[in-house]
Amino acid sequence: MPAEIVxxxxxxxxxxxxxxxxxxxxxxxxxxxxxxxxIKERRIAGRDDSTATxxxxxxxxxxxxxxxxxxxxxxxxxxxxTPDYTLPSASCVLQLELGMTRGAAMDVIAGxxxxxxxxxxxxxxxxxxxxxxxxxxxxxTLSRICDYTDRGTCILFGDGAGAVVLRRGxxxxxxxxxxxxxxxxxxxMTPAGGSRFPANARTVAERRHYIVMEGRxxxxxxxxxxxxxxxxxxxxxxxxPDDIDLVVPHQANQRIIExxxxxxxxxxxxxxxxxxxxxxxxxxxxxxxxxxAWEQGQIRPGQRLLLTAFGAGLAWGSLVTDWTLxxxxxxxxxxxxxxxxxxxxxxxxxxxxxxxxxxxPLPGAGAGAGPVPEAAL
Numbered sequence: 001m002p003a004e005i006v007x008x009x010x011x012x013x014x015x016x017x018x019x020x021x022x023x024x025x026x027x028x029x030x031x032x033x034x035x036x037x038x039i040k041e042r043r044i045a046g047r048d049d050s051t052a053t054x055x056x057x058x059x060x061x062x063x064x065x066x067x068x069x070x071x072x073x074x075x076x077x078x079x080x081x082t083p084d085y086t087l088p089s090a091s092c093v094l095q096l097e098l099g100m101t102r103g104a105a106m107d108v109i110a111g112x113x114x115x116x117x118x119x120x121x122x123x124x125x126x127x128x129x130x131x132x133x134x135x136x137x138x139x140x141t142l143s144r145i146c147d148y149t150d151r152g153t154c155i156l157f158g159d160g161a162g163a164v165v166l167r168r169g170x171x172x173x174x175x176x177x178x179x180x181x182x183x184x185x186x187x188x189m190t191p192a193g194g195s196r197f198p199a200n201a202r203t204v205a206e207r208r209h210y211i212v213m214e215g216r217x218x219x220x221x222x223x224x225x226x227x228x229x230x231x232x233x234x235x236x237x238x239x240x241p242d243d244i245d246l247v248v249p250h251q252a253n254q255r256i257i258e259x260x261x262x263x264x265x266x267x268x269x270x271x272x273x274x275x276x277x278x279x280x281x282x283x284x285x286x287x288x289x290x291x292x293a294w295e296q297g298q299i300r301p302g303q304r305l306l307l308t309a310f311g312a313g314l315a316w317g318s319l320v321t322d323w324t325l326x327x328x329x330x331x332x333x334x335x336x337x338x339x340x341x342x343x344x345x346x347x348x349x350x351x352x353x354x355x356x357x358x359x360x361p362l363p364g365a366g367a368g369a370g371p372v373p374e375a376a377l
Contacts, residue, residue, distance in 0.1 A: 162287020
């Protein structure tokens with residue numbers, strides 16, 4: 001039996017960074033950004049937000065929609081390029097936030113393709129019977145690795161999270177196609193902060209901890225790979241391109257989305273697009289787009305959906321699923337928004353976390369903490 005999406009949820013910060021705001025930071029303007037990307041605004045994580053806390057909100061909503069208790073989750077997969085820490089994994093930190101005390105947890109690191117990779121992986125656990133219930137979360141705080149002095153990248157990225165719950169059903173995920181080309185890994189990367197070039201005075205001074213990208217080459221690779229993997233996923237599903245009712249692409253750039261649609265010969269009326277409101281939220285973009293389209297009635301039971309993405313790695317993936325989840329009784333209320341400029345200025349001058357404890361307390365630390373077990377030494 002295939003893995004079926006039985007619940008979904010999203011979480012976006014209330015802090016909005018508009019194109020007009022970016023005009024105050026770098027040499028750009030609203031017309032230039034809109035014409036090249038289709039983006040009008042993006043959400044920015046606040047001082048108390050993180051990849052884990054945004055993921056928690058999305059996951060809890062998805063579980064409520066599914067009617068599934070946390071104790072029923074056998075597998076938690078988190079797709080992200082911006083984990084809270086290098087160690088432990090983002091999935092284990094999210095387990096802590098959720099209060100989840102059972103099941104397996106692991107991360108999937110495939111850039112903007114991460115959610116498709118994670119969904120494909122989880123579907124195999126569920127359809128094979130290795131897991132009864134899987135929770136798949138795509139969560140990002142890209143503002144933390146975004147250089148707000150670089151107009152080529154800071155206009156693109158935003159923060160947010162999306163989640164889905166999978167269980168076996170009569171209909172669901174039909175097939176997928178995944179691919180990668182590490183020879184092009186330097187086209188989109190954060191050069192420092194890993195074990196090859198850990199943080200030091202030079203990497204900080206040279207701003208090597210932020211996203212760098214060769215935009216033109218990424219654009220060309222994205223369109224070619226997304227179209228090819230989409231057609232392969234459709235073929236593996238036993239379908240024809242005309243059988244697809246709706247395409248949900250990674251929200252990277254409006255031009256990329258339109259070019260991919262042309263390659264697939266799909267009218268834009270059959271493509272889900274919300275990039276104008278959120279920008280590129282990497283692994284969170286597809287689940288956010290699915291959840292919004294579902295709440296608005298664009299996604300309905302009986303439809304066949306094609307999900308397709310491309311990102312750092314370079315990695316890409318596409319997946320075909322039958323949609324079965326009935327629409328909600330009413331859309332979720334929108335949270336009031338406010339300007340993200342104070343947050344971005346705090347990121348730029350390093351003052352955002354002034355007075356905040358940067359290291360969380362260790363469990364059991366302090367008076368009364370017992371000795372470390374010998375097995376842990």
